[in-house]
Every structure is written in structure tokens, then in C-alpha cells.
Amino acid sequence: DIEHPLWYTAPSAKTMELAKKDDLSNTVVSDGQRGEPGFPAANLALTDEQIAKVKAGEFTVAISMGWLGDDWASQQLIGLKESFEAMGIKVVAETNANWDDAKQIADLDAISVLKPDLLVSIPLNGKTTASAYKKISDAGTKVVFIDQAVEGMDPGKDYASIISSDNLALGMYLADALAEATGGKGDVAAMYYANDFYVTNLRYEGFIARVEAKYPDMHVVVAAGHNDPNKGQEVAQGLLARYPTLSGVYASWSIPAMGAVTAATVAGRTPADFKIVNENFDQIVALNMAQNGFIAGISSQRPYDQGVAEAKVGALALLGEQTPPYVVVPPLKVVRSNLAESYKTIYRVDLPAEMAEALAN
Amino acid sequence: MTRPTILEMTDIRKSFGNIAVLKRVAFSLRKGEVHALMGGNGAGKSTLMKILTGVYSRDGGSVLIDGQPVEVHDTAAAERAGVAMIFQEFSLVPTLTVAQNIFLKREPRFAGTPFINGAEMKRQARLILEELGVDIDPDAPVSGLSVGYMQIVEIAKALSKKARILVMDEPTSSLSEAETEALFELVNRLKASGISIVYISHRMAEILKLCDRVTVMRDGETVMTADCADLSVAQIVEAMLGAGNATSFEWKDRQVPATAKPVVQVRNLRLDKRIDDVSFDIKAGEIVGLAGLMGSGRTEIAETIFGRRRAVSGEVLFDGVPVANQADAIARGIALVPEDRRKFGLVLDHSVRDNIILPNLERFTRHLFVQDAVALQTVRDTIRDLAIKTDGPDKLSRLLSGGNQQKIVIGKWLARDPRLLILDEPTIGVDIGAKSEIVETVRAMADRGMAVLVISSELEELMAISDRILVLHGGRIAQDMNRRDVATEEELHHAIQGHSRPQAALGAA
């Protein structure tokens, strides 16, 4: 009976069914936008022969991002660029629409001029930017979508694949992490990104579904939106002022989550009685977790792996191979006990000294 | 010979806040007459006329034109009623050109279209300006004009409206002799064609020369209306200022301390365009007048001494050392009272107090903080000494009457106690009483050793204040005369016109 976001639609029966499963590690929860089953990214592979062919092709690629400025975007870019370099594909353009659909169209228009062989891009919106993608695809550029496709384009024909996190699962892991940290009891809050955005919508949906299905004693008493991650603190403050007994919050991305950390600190709450979970595994929240701070759980994506998968799919598409329409990168649930190991998995390097030290205490 | 009355204003009342500015004023105007409206600064002349032209609404009383009551709520309505006004504080749009300003709201169109015929507009503008005897480019932006030229554009604009009643609020305050003559010619022609004119001025000589009748106001009341033929200047001044307050406004020989050493030496000064080769000195305690035609470059010389302009060649020495820039000039005790009070003289949105404090900030600052209490004393002194009519030191200067604004500008510089005071048209719009006060004050300061350079287009004033008069002509100092040797204004007038071609006899055409 809380007030859900404006764009919210209740989880489907199938989602509710899966939400009841105890162990999700071998399940792909989300389907593609057309109901396609997810293809695990780990199963993608190129033969040596294929790689040699790609190298010989001297292909070019353009990358059009919807935003930059978090580890998700930068790790993904690293994954993309490293893989492309390894395969001899040249990056000829890189754009950032900075959350602005119109800017993304302008970016795509400029990219179309370069006539790259491949485009890897995350559409900010499945409808608004559709024609710009269609134009590029019609001109013969292979398109690989990150997270979602646009309307009016068909897999296999107009684009190669969508590579996405399992966003419903991501939301469910968040619920698991929060329940684990709070003991599955008490009042909690959810902070959400107020704008209609495909992937964050799914995570919210997954979170709500899981809480409903599995944690009857944990009550989501309020959901509050923000349309600017920097405002996370203001929102969290408001929640804590109004619901002083909250035992935890799902605080969406890492920046709002850190805002919630600040809000909790100044509200006199302690990590012992207030838990925050979020969905970006970046340096900042990781450090806080290592330091026994408020961040109790992270439902992490694997942006680097996702970037690599995108590059692989792109390479296959360049060779004219058929690729699975919906490729899924599974989430990773990070808590303090598996922090070091998770860090290595996601970032491919050891935990920074500062975190290691904090973790040791 | 009484002509029919065209305008009848009776019982006009107007207050700003709780200050009554007009108290049951009556004013009437006959067809085809030139009617002088006189009164000290802040007497309410402009306010009365602004009520007539719909700028202000009256609190009470009635206005009859041709015997019919009229309600003018805005300037457009006034124009429909056949009333036009030359405003004292210029009503020009600085970003538009001369022609665009003259024809604002009345632009000629291409027949049958909504589009403005720019060429035709320029042609008509040029015609009107020619009639006024000046050569101004109709395409020049107004922001670049000197005050005198702006005033002419303002006049041209009002004339082009072809009104039946024309109000002129100090039209000649920034004009020099030649343009004034041309204007008078025009006024007489207008009058002959049956147009009625209200003429406001502080220049006494003009009034008797030009006008048929005079109405004098004092403190928001009409104190006298009479035929000019029956009046002397002294009578008018007495009516304006009250019995016994009448002051003389004439030159008295000063015991100039004959210091040998000049404070300022201008050496072979050459500036862009107008100034070719100008040299002169001013000694401590000396008051030097600078006369010249409009646009002859007097202001430019003043600004060069003040360090605002660079000379093309030649130099300005102050105490024998060149003036580097304006900051240097100010630091060494040079002050300039600029001719354009609205542009350069006042922060109109600031109070009288803040305006007077501004050039004296240093003096009132102790340990970073402005000593407002100390400053206030100086402010009050200035208000009292120059008889500035204001509700108090905190009144916004934009709300003061024109003459009182000018007094603030002068007062704030006098408070600085400079070593060289340059006054550029200092008494524009200032009433006769205050003018004499200012002249007295400047003299007293000169007696204490201050050097003074006065630029004025009003020869009477120049004659009254200067020890020595320089005449600027053709980019040079044409004459350097001792005041003692100048017998009449005509003489000076001739000197200024001296080498000029007959075209200077403007308006004779």
C-alpha cells in the first residue's frame, strides 16, 4: 500500500514465481523485451580463426553511451576498448548523451557520417531514439545494444543482440542483501530513480517482488524518488526524518547510496541499526563496506564482462554470424565477507590497500 | 490681442507618497503663445507638464483642451489630444539610431504594407535636423552622442509630431548659443503657425526674449502669471525665490593670488578628429572658462586632462608631471564633474547619500569600514549648502527633480576638495538661486588655491565665473581673454563664432 513510482507496473506472475526460489544463482530471471530467454554471456566465444578474420577486416566501431561518470560506464568502456583493441577493431567515435535523448540523436547522426562498421550503444529511451538507430542500421552498420533495444528494430535483422544485466535478478539480490543485513525484519525504504528508465524500473520491480515473495516480516513502508543522483542525500534525510525507525534502505545507485550514508550519519544512526544496499559496486561504496560502514550489501553488475560480451557479439556480427538476441550477464551479490574476492572478479585486480586494511580490522 | 485659450489646467494636485508636490496648481495656455513656466528646482514644473502628457496621473483637478475636459492616461492619449513634450531627462532609446528615435511609433511604411520604409524615415529625419541647423547622421546610434546632440534629437522628435501644444522642458539647457538661436527661430515660426508652446527654462535672458507670458511656480503652487512685456528679470526671480532671496548673478573681480606656477599645463594637445593643437595653463587659484561651439571638443579636452582619453600627441602635465591615467589623475587631486549627469554623474537607483559618499569613500573609510555616521554629516552639509530639495538623504536620486540631481553631482565633487576641479556644463538645469550659490562656492574654493576649469555653453555663466576665458575654435585655442577685458556677452559670442563661416548663423535660412 505504498505509493509506487509513476511508471510502476506490478511484477508478472512468472516473476513472482521465480521470486520465491531460494537460490537464483543458476536462473536467468529477466526475459528479453520480446520474451526471449536470456543467453548467458559466459557461453559466448570466438574461435581463433574468427579472431584472425576480424583482425584482417580492419573494422571500425563507434560507442555511444547514455551517460558517463560511474564505474559501470567506465568499466564497461574498458571492457569494450580492451577487447576491440585485442581484435584490431578501431574505435572511431565515442559519445556521451549525458541523459539527453536529443543529444543522443545528434550524437548518432554525427556517428552515422563516419559510417562505422559497428555501433555499440545504450539507448536512453526505446522510443525516442529509435529512428536514429534505424537510420544507422539501414546504412549497413551492425548494431549491438546495451541493456535495451529500440522500437521498430528486430534482432538478427536490424541489430545483433542486446547485452544486459539480469536486472530483475539484480533487484532480487538487493532484497536478499537487505534482508540478510536487517535480519529480514522491520521497516525499510526504497529510493528509486524517478524517471522512466528501462533497467532501473526492472530492478525496482525485482526488489519489490522479492520482498513480497520471500520476506513477509520486512516492510517497505515508503518509496521515494529522485531525478538527480546528487539529490540522494536530501531524499534520504527526508525519509529518516519522517521514519526514524527505519532499519534499512535500498538506495539505488552508488551516489544516492553515499548520500544516504551521509544522511544516516548526521541522523545519528549507526551501521549497527541501519543498513544500506545499492546496485553499483564502485570504489566508494566498497570502501564504506570494508570500513564496516552503512553499506551492507551491493548487488553488483559485471560491467567489464558486459563490455567484453558486447565486443564479442559485435565481432561475431561483423563476421555475419548469427548471435543470440538477448545475452545476459548475471549479477553478483557482494557482502563484506566476499568483498575481496568480488573485487577481484569485477575489477580484475586485488583489493586496494586502503580497503584491504579496512577489511582486516 | 487676447487669443482664445487652448489649455486650461485648474486645481491640479499631485503627491508622491505623502509629499504634496502640486497643491492646486492652475495653468492656462492661449493659442499661438509662448508661455514660460518658471520656478526653482523642485517647484513642480516638470511634474505639472508630465500630468498634461499622461506620464503621471493627477490626484485632483481638471484639464480642459479647447474647452473640453480630457483624460490623458498615457502618452499615446496625449499625442491624440495634440500634445507633445520635449522631456527634461531625455526620453531617447540609446540603442536605436537618431532616425529610429525620432520616428519611434510613427515610422513611415511602404505603402500598403506593415514594413518600415527606412530610407524615407532617414530622409525625413535629415530634413527636420537640417531645419534645426545641425548636421547629425540619422544613422548614428544615440548612445554615442553628446548631451547637446541628444537634446537636439529630442527636440526633433517632438517637432516631428506636429502637435498643437508643445511642451519644452528646458530644451536649451545643453545647447550652445548657435543652436539656441536656431531653436528660437523655429519656435517663432511654430508660434506664427498657431502652435501653442509651454517653455520651461532657467535661462532668464531667453524668457523675456522669447515668451509672451510667464507663470511662476513656487513649492507646488502658482504664484504669478503675467505678460512678459510688463516684467523684468528681477521681478521674476523675486517671484521664484521669494522676496529678499533674489541673488545677483554677475561677475566680481577676484583677488587672484598670483601664483606663478601653473597647476596644469596642456601642451600641444592633439586628439582624434576635433582637437588639433591646444595649449594652455591653469594656475592655482585661477578659474579658467573654456568656450566653444557645440561639438568643438571641449568635453574631450576635459576628459583628456582627467586621464580618460589618450592624446594622439602632446601632453598634459599636472604639477609638471604627465597624468598617466584616470586613477593617477584622481589620486593626484583632479576631479571632473561630467556633463552627462545621468550617464556619468549619478547612480540613479542609489540614494542621495550614497551618491555623495561614492567619490569620497576613501575619506570616510576607517579600518575597511565606511563610517556612515561621519559621512552623513557631510551629506547633510552638502544638501544644505546647495539647497538640494529632497525628502531626506535616503531618497533615491532618480526621484529628484532634474536640477536637484545636478546639484548632487556638483556637491559630491566639491566634497572631495580637489586641487584641480573641472566642471563640464555644471549648472545644466540648475535654478538661478542655486547657480549663484555654486558660483560663490567655487570661487571660495579657488580663493583657497584650487585651480578650476569651467566648460559652459551658457555665456552668462561663463562670464560670471571665469577669471580668464579660452575660446576653442577649429581645434585650437583661438583666443585667450582676460575676463576684465570682455565687456559684453556679445563680444564673447563673436569670439566663439569668430572665424566661422556664415553657415553658423543657423536657422536664418
Next chain:
Amino acid sequence: MQSKATAAPRPPSALPKVQLQNYVVYIFFAVVLLFFSVTIGDKGFLSVMNLFNIARTTAMITVIAVAMTFVISAGELDLSVGSTAALAALTCGLVMQAGFGWPVAVLAALVAGLAVGCLNGFFVTLIGIPSFLVTLGMMQFIRGLDMRVTYTNPVSISNQSFNSLFGSGNLFGVPSLLIWSLVIAVLGHVVLKYTGFGREILATGGNRMAAEYSGVKTRRVKFAAFLLSGAAAALAGMLYSGMMQTARFNFGEGAELMAIAAVILGGTSLFGGRGTILGTFAGSLLIGTINNGLIIMGLDVSEQMMVSGGIIILAVAFGKKPTA
């Protein structure tokens, strides 16, 4: 920002410079075009398609900026244009979704834009609130409304006549977006420069009091400028939505700053009284060209921002010499 009323007396020799400065935006536009043609002309920058792309992506800003030139010349500002564009786009989309034809939808969108202009005009001219505040508040209010009405969901527009007329279509091989911006710019130019209304706008912004004394009804003039701005924003919104075949609540975010930048870059004074539509048009194209060229050059986003920020400053510095 130097008040117009207080321009320094310019030494006569500065006069030709002043003239040059009026053309700075054109000169700089030419320089930028030349630079990109030389460096990336072979990478497709000079292709007709790409030049059309530039015209297409700048169309919305151009349309808004033309009307903004009127508002700024009249001495005001309008920050609500971006959210108004979104409002109009949504109105248009929802009306078509409800089954009406595109002419009805266009009419409804224009009415929405005019309504916002009307409110802005009311608060600024009749209540006397500074336009910065009014239109900032309005910007937020309308954006909230945009979100509320659509639950932040996009509204697709499938009417192909609409989409081709307002967005992605061509007329004789020329993109309709380019035609729209040309038509609006020419119209704006003629109105501002050659009609009485244009003169009144400039007079109002140049010296409101003087304009009043001359019989200009400055309130009405300002009101009209806000109406124009609202209508232009509505048109821009329709162009956005026609181009994307969708309407969305976040259209036009930041468009207000871009438009104002185009206006000022073009040589219009932020203090009112002086305005040039041709300059605005060039300013808008300049911004669009820089953005496009830098992407094609392959600069990354941070470099793009640094360079385009730097160019905006230098474009103007270029034609200036230190003022005395």
C-alpha cells in the same frame, strides 16, 4: 555585463572595430567550418548528409533562440522554453493518441505553448516579478507537469504525416527541419528588423521609460514577446517529437541555456535593446557545428566539452580588443 546606459565614450578609432565585432559570429562560423573542412572534410564532415545533420539537430535550438532574441531584446529572459517544448510535444502526442488528426494536435500544442507564454507574460508584466524567477519557477512547474501527465513514459507518435512534416521528412530533398528553421529565422528577422513591433521590442529593451514616453505600450510588447517565445517553444517541441516520433517529458532539458548562448553569441545584448536574428541563427549553427565536428574528429566527451567551452569564449574574444 555592462549596462547599455553607461557605455564608455568610444574613441573614434574604435568605430570600425565595433563594426567588425558585429560580424564576429559569422567570421568565426566561417573559420570553424573551414577548420573542420580541412581537418575532417574527408571523414564525412563535408558530406551533404552531415551538413543536413547539423541543420537538423540545431533546428530546435534555432527556433527557440529566434523567439528568445525577441525576449532578450525586450530586456527579459525565458528559462521555461525547454519544459514548454516538452509540454507541447506531449500534448501533441497525447491528442493524436486520443484519435485526433495532426492538425488538431498541432493546434493543441500551440495552445499549450501560448498558455505558458501567457502565464509568464502575466507574472512579468502585470505583477512585476523578475522574468528570471518567473520563468525559472515555470520551468520547474511545467517539467513536473510533464512528468505527472505521462508518468514519465514516452508517448509514441505514429502519424506519419506529422512526423514527416515536423521531423524526419524532406521537401525537395531538403530536410523539413532545415526548412522550419530557415522559415522561422527569416520571419523573425523581418519582424524584428522591419516592422513596428520589432522596433517597439528594441525600444522597450533599450530604455523602457523612453519607449513609454514615445507611446510604446511596453507591457503589451513584453507580453507579446513571451507569447512568441511560448509558441516557438511549442513548435520546437513538435520538431523534437516529429524527429523522434515520440514525445517525452525530458525533452528540451538545457535547451534554454543553449538558446540563450546562441542569442548572445550572435551579438544580441543580454541587457536588451539590441538584437539580431541573423546573428542568433549563426550562433545556433556555430554551436551545432562545433558539437558535430568534434565528435567526427573522434574527441572523447571530456575533450569535446573542454574544446567547445573554450571556443565559445574565444569566438567572442577573437573580435574584441581590450576596451580602454
Next chain:
Amino acid sequence: MQSKATAAPRPPSALPKVQLQNYVVYIFFAVVLLFFSVTIGDKGFLSVMNLFNIARTTAMITVIAVAMTFVISAGELDLSVGSTAALAALTCGLVMQAGFGWPVAVLAALVAGLAVGCLNGFFVTLIGIPSFLVTLGMMQFIRGLDMRVTYTNPVSISNQSFNSLFGSGNLFGVPSLLIWSLVIAVLGHVVLKYTGFGREILATGGNRMAAEYSGVKTRRVKFAAFLLSGAAAALAGMLYSGMMQTARFNFGEGAELMAIAAVILGGTSLFGGRGTILGTFAGSLLIGTINNGLIIMGLDVSEQMMVSGGIIILAVAFGKKPTA
């Protein structure tokens, strides 16, 4: 925006009203406080913690807005403050990460802020480019630089003395952020109102030429205003980062508009010549209080935007009566 030189003649009866208008922001602040106290006082709005929250979240905007009052009073604008805040925060964070102590980091951040102020001042006062353009270009340039320097990654700040001094700490139970904003506001008030420099700022903005003729070095004065603004932005950046224990390239996005809104809401004229720091402070608190109260009321984002946008307009309309 109505030019100071051209204010329409006010009817005399409006005079006492003008006085009231000077207090509108305070009155409205009181009204808003009262309203929230009544409606959501029991829901935590009135708790000391929440009131401190409001002060805390507005601290950054307040600090920027205080300096912005100087800039605006001098007749200019500074749009670069948001990105400068981010630059300073990043500088600070990176210097500490490099192993230096917090005093060095703070110094470095201030230097960064002053450098930006210096550049702004240079282009505006010495080259004579409109400040809107200079600072808009600078805003982009610096934001690009912010991204470049950190590859858009956040920089964590673990120095606890720094974090507590600049961010989340308390002094005698009072949040240090509140203390910072109080100190800056009081300082700003005293300087603007009681020192020669303050008078020079106001005179410069009121009529630049008249100030020049009176011996005010208006270039220097404006330059100083930009320096102040740069330094304040740097401080705001440190407050952001101290509070978040992180620095990030996109800190302070949109802060410039919020700060300008607070300034104008407080009663400072966008055209210069009139400025009040106390009003600015109240304006900033008013905005913060509205945002906070609406969140606690449980309004969703779209409703929050509509209500707060509406309030900004009404807050000023409230004390105005139609001008004749």
C-alpha cells in the same frame, strides 16, 4: 528583467509597498515554515535534526549564492560556479590521495577556485566579453576538465579531520556545514554593506560609468567579485565532498541556477546595483526548506517540482501588487 535605467514610473502609493517587498522573502520563509510545521511538524519536520538537515543541504548553495550576490550586484553573472565546485572538490581529493595533509589540499582547492575566478575576471573585465558567455563557456570547459582528470571516476576522501571539518562534523552540537554557511553569510553581509569594497560593488553595478568617474576602479572591482565567486565555489566544493566523503566530477550540476534563484529571490536585482546578503541567505533557506518539506510530505518528484516551481513564483507575487 527590467533595466534599472528604465523603471517605469511607479505610482506614489507603491512606495510603502516597495518597503514591504524588501521583506517578502523573510515573510514568505516564515509562512512556509509555519505551513510545514502545522502540516508535517509531527512527521519529523520540526525535529532539530531535520532543521539541521535543511541547513546542511543548503550550505553549499548558500556559500555560492553569497558570492554570487557580489557578482550580480556588480552587474555580472557567474555560471561556472557548479563546475568549479567540482573542480575544487576533485583537486582536494586528489591532493589528499597523493598523500598530502588536508591543509595542503584545502589550499590547492582554493587555488583552483581562484584560478577559475581569475580567468573569468580576465575575459570579462580585460577582454570585455559578456560574463554570461564567458562563464557558460568556462562551465563547460571546467566540467570537461573535471571528467578528464578523473576519467569520471569518483575520488574517495577518507581523511576524517577534513570530512568532519568541512562536511558531516559538528561543533558544540551544531553541524559544521551550518557554521560555514553562517560564517560566510555574516562575512558577506558585513563586507557588502559596511565596507568600501561593498559600496564599490554596488556602485559598479548601479552605473558603471558614474562609478568610474567617481574613482572606482570598476574593472578591479568586477575582477575581485569573480575571484570571490571562484573561492566560494571552491569552498562549496569542499563542503560537498566533505559531506559525501567523496569528490565527483558532476558535483554542483545546476547549482548555478539554484544560487542565482536564491539571490534574486532574496531581493537582489539581476541588473546590478542592489544586493542583500541576508535576503540571499533567506532565499537559499527558503528553497531548501521547500524541498525538504515536500519530501517529508511524501510528494513524488513530479509533484515536488510543480509545487516548488509554483512557490518560487508566488513567493514574489505575494508581496507585489500590480504596478500601474
